[in-house]
Amino acid sequence: MKNPKRNPVERFCALLLAFIMVFTLVLPDGALSVSAAGNNSDEASGEPEASTEKTTDVEFTIFEKVPTTENPDNKVAIQGADLQIKEAGTDNVVANGQSDANGKVKVKNLTYDTEKSYEYTVSKAGYQALENKSVSIGTVNEVEVPLGMSDISLGDLSAVELSPNKEGVPSQVQAVINNKIDNFEVGGAAQYKWESSNPAVADVDGNGLITAKGRGSATITVSRNGKSAQTTIKVKEVPSMELNVTPDNGTDVKSVTAKASLPADATGGTVTFSVNGADNVVNVAADGTAELILNGAVMGTLNISAVYSGNELYFENSTERTGKYKQKKQISLTADGKSEASIDYGSDLPVLSVGNAEDRTVTFSSSKPNVVEATPDGVLTVKGVGETKITATAAESDNYTKSEAFFTIKVNQKTIGKKITFADFEWNVEKASKVYNGNDKIQITGTLKSDELVGNDQITVTVNAQLEKSDVGSYSKFTVTDDDSDINLKGTNNYKITTDFSNKNVQLAEGKTVNVTPRPVYVKVAVKEGKTTKFAYGTSKADLQKAVEENYEVVLAGKYEDGNILEPDKEQGLL
Numbered sequence: 001m002k003n004p005k006r007n008p009v010e011r012f013c014a015l016l017l018a019f020i021m022v023f024t025l026v027l028p029d030g031a032l033s034v035s036a037a038g039n040n041s042d043e044a045s046g047e048p049e050a051s052t053e054k055t056t057d058v059e060f061t062i063f064e065k066v067p068t069t070e071n072p073d074n075k076v077a078i079q080g081a082d083l084q085i086k087e088a089g090t091d092n093v094v095a096n097g098q099s100d101a102n103g104k105v106k107v108k109n110l111t112y113d114t115e116k117s118y119e120y121t122v123s124k125a126g127y128q129a130l131e132n133k134s135v136s137i138g139t140v141n142e143v144e145v146p147l148g149m150s151d152i153s154l155g156d157l158s159a160v161e162l163s164p165n166k167e168g169v170p171s172q173v174q175a176v177i178n179n180k181i182d183n184f185e186v187g188g189a190a191q192y193k194w195e196s197s198n199p200a201v202a203d204v205d206g207n208g209l210i211t212a213k214g215r216g217s218a219t220i221t222v223s224r225n226g227k228s229a230q231t232t233i234k235v236k237e238v239p240s241m242e243l244n245v246t247p248d249n250g251t252d253v254k255s256v257t258a259k260a261s262l263p264a265d266a267t268g269g270t271v272t273f274s275v276n277g278a279d280n281v282v283n284v285a286a287d288g289t290a291e292l293i294l295n296g297a298v299m300g301t302l303n304i305s306a307v308y309s310g311n312e313l314y315f316e317n318s319t320e321r322t323g324k325y326k327q328k329k330q331i332s333l334t335a336d337g338k339s340e341a342s343i344d345y346g347s348d349l350p351v352l353s354v355g356n357a358e359d360r361t362v363t364f365s366s367s368k369p370n371v372v373e374a375t376p377d378g379v380l381t382v383k384g385v386g387e388t389k390i391t392a393t394a395a396e397s398d399n400y401t402k403s404e405a406f407f408t409i410k411v412n413q414k415t416i417g418k419k420i421t422f423a424d425f426e427w428n429v430e431k432a433s434k435v436y437n438g439n440d441k442i443q444i445t446g447t448l449k450s451d452e453l454v455g456n457d458q459i460t461v462t463v464n465a466q467l468e469k470s471d472v473g474s475y476s477k478f479t480v481t482d483d484d485s486d487i488n489l490k491g492t493n494n495y496k497i498t499t500d501f502s503n504k505n506v507q508l509a510e511g512k513t514v515n516v517t518p519r520p521v522y523v524k525v526a527v528k529e530g531k532t533t534k535f536a537y538g539t540s541k542a543d544l545q546k547a548v549e550e551n552y553e554v555v556l557a558g559k560y561e562d563g564n565i566l567e568p569d570k571e572q573g574l575l
Contacts, residue, residue: 052114056138058085060097060105062122062145066225077103078147080182081124085110088117088134112137126150126181153178154222154229162202162212166238166315175208175220175231192224202233215313239266239314243306245321251401253298253325260306262288266314272307284308298325301398326401331356333392333405340408344415345494346454349380352390352407360394360403367391372409385411385494413496416452420489420499422480422506424448425461429508432465433515440470442478442514448489459491465506467514474513480504525552 060083063075083105085095094112097105112118118137123129127147135143155176163169177192194204198218204210210220215237221230242261247253260271264287271290273280282290290306305320335341335350343349349372354362366374368388373381380390387410396402418424425446432444441464448459465478480487484501508514527533531551535544 053111054114054138055109055111056141058107058110058135058137058141058143060099060107060120060122060143060145062099062103062105062124062147064127064147064149064225075146077101078124078127079103081105081122081127081147083120083122083145085118085120085135085137088119088132094118110137114138120145122147124181126177126179149181149225149227150179152222152224152227152229154231157210157220157231157233160233162210162233162235163237163315164212164214164235166236169236169315171212173210173233175204175210175222177208177222177229181224192222195221195223197221201235236310236313236315238317239263239308241306241308241317241319243304243319243321245302245304245323247323248321249324249326251326251328254296256294256298256302256323258292258294258304258306258321260290260308260319262290262308262317263314264288266308266311268311269309269314272309274303274305274307276303298323299327299399300325324398326396327399328401329356329358329403331360331362331392331394331403331405333390333407335407339406340410342410342412343382344412345382345385346414347382349382349409352378352380352392354392354394354405356403357394358397358400360397360400362392362394365391365393371411380409382411385413387411413494414452414454416450416495416497418450418452420448420450420497421503422446422501423503424450427506427508427512429512429514433517436470436472436516436519438470440467441465441481442467444478444514454494457491457494459489459495459497461487461489463487467516470516472516472518474515476513477505477507478514480506525554527551528553 062078062081062083064078066074066076068074077099079099079101081099081103083095083097083099084093085107086093095107095110097107099105117134119132119134120143121129121131121133122145123131124147126149128150130145130147133145155178157173157175160173161169162171162173164171175194180192191206192208194206194208196202196204196210196218197220198216200214201212201216202210202218202220203213204220208222210233212235215235217232217234219230219232221228223229239262244259244261246257246259258273258275260273262269262271262284266288267284267286269284271282271284273282273290273292275292275294280292282292284290294302302323302325303320304323305318307318308314308316310316332355333339333352334355335352341350362378363376364374364378364380365376366372366380366388367390368386370384371382371386371388372390373383374390378392387408390407390409392405392407394400394403426449427444427446429444432442434442443462444465445460445462448461450459453459463480463482465480467475467478469475480501481504487499487501489497489499528551533551535547539547
């Protein structure tokens with residue numbers, strides 16, 4: 001049975017449905033949406049319009065041509081180049097990307113319109129950019145993009161000065177490529193090559209670091225892949241410079257010559273000689289020298305400096321020398337016109353005067369500081385008896401030589417007019433006091449009381465003595481037991497004294513006593529043999545007191561048992 005004849009609309013819908021079913025079978029798990037024109041009608045009205053938007057994958061390969069001897073068509077991938085795709089003639093960007101280490105930019109699922117044209121732009125520092133280059137999206141899937149290197153832009157160094165030996169002036173400078181290519185991590189990429197026209201003046205390493213070697217100028221050239229750029233570098237040196245002064249010292253000098261010596265190519269410059277502030281300008285001769293002659297008698301210190309002005313090869317430089325020309329003049333050291341004095345210990349020293357010192361600094365010293373001490377600035381202090389020589393030294397100055405003068409001082413012992421007895425001493429009873437030891441012997445020290453002693457001087461005596469008794473108590477007098485020949489006074493070196501120690505009975509000053517204190521005896525409480533130390537709870541105070549009296553006894557501490565001290569820290573003080 002034949003199918004009834006369908007109208008054209010039914011036939012079109014049937015064909016469209018069949019097409020959709022077939023199309024969905026060949027598509028991956030994608031979704032397809034279809035929209036019908038009309039006002040929310042479930043039925044199609046008229047023929048649908050076919051879409052002009054499509055998607056595709058496009059791969060761009062960005063490279064640089066770097067010919068080699070083996071391969072004139074050698075290509076090197078460019079990494080890090082920026083790619084932009086947009087609709088032709090508009091600012092509508094449809095894709096962006098950056099090349100990988102292989103120079104690839106893979107654009108996935110690029111949506112494009114078949115009725116529109118597209119163009120791309122590729123750029124990277126150091127390369128000539130390709131702008132608005134037409135590309136047939138959907139027609140081609142692989143695009144090769146060659147980039148040519150830009151002209152090298154090298155920073156100008158013509159105004160830079162280097163020096164291998166001048167402080168404050170750099171010895172190195174880094175040449176800078178303003179549009180440097182950073183593509184060197186990719187294998188096979190051409191490197192920059194650096195060269196110096198005069199390595200003896202300025203050397204350059206593989207990274208463009210320029211190092212000053214010697215005076216002059218050099219052209220620095222950088223090249224890469226057929227492109228190059230140049231800059232000029234100047235190198236100046238501090239010239240070697242010597243200044244000789246003849247003679248440079250002496251006495252009664254009538255003429256002095258100052259001669260500066262520089263390299264021969266320092267000619268054209270000048271040397272300014274400055275002598276104690278007065279300037280003289282001399283041209284540098286062809287042999288690199290400049291000379292100044294000073295005539296006339298010379299005395300004192302000549303400070304001579306030479307300053308070189310410099311030229312196109314050299315910086316300025318300077319040096320200086322000092323010439324010393326002196327007179328001899330003897331100084332004097334006196335007191336009241338004399339060069340010696342004799343005084344007693346404790347008396348005033350003579351006032352010393354230095355003559356003919358002129359501009360020289362004078363210092364003082366003593367041959368025996370234990371007799372008279374002398375500070376450098378001339379303060380004298382008597383320290384003891386004896387004889388010393390005071391020396392005044394006039395140091396060498398700009399105008400005069402060193403000179404010395406001497407003054408002799410004899411210091412005699414001071415006589416103590418009064419005869420010294422034991423009654424003239426203040427006795428140290430604190431140190432003489434003791435713990436009872438069973439005897440009446442003591443050792444006691446006394447300090448002489450006298451207005452005739454100088455400053456803080458002290459005269460002391462230490463004697464063996466006997467108290468009235470050995471018992472515990474306070475004693476206001478004692479008897480010296482030493483013979484006169486055994487009694488020695490200390491601190492008497494600077495004094496002439498006489499003594500009378502015939503009365504050996506000494507009465508201490510009021511309120512002063514030698515004290516003999518009791519000797520301690522250590523005891524402890526011990527339990528009587530066979531007695532108890534335990535008491536029942538609730539025992540009355542009276543019962544406890546009685547029990548303690550019956551059960552305990554007081555004994556000496558530290559008693560021996562089997563030859564050992566039970567309590568060594570409490571060993572008995574009994575004699």
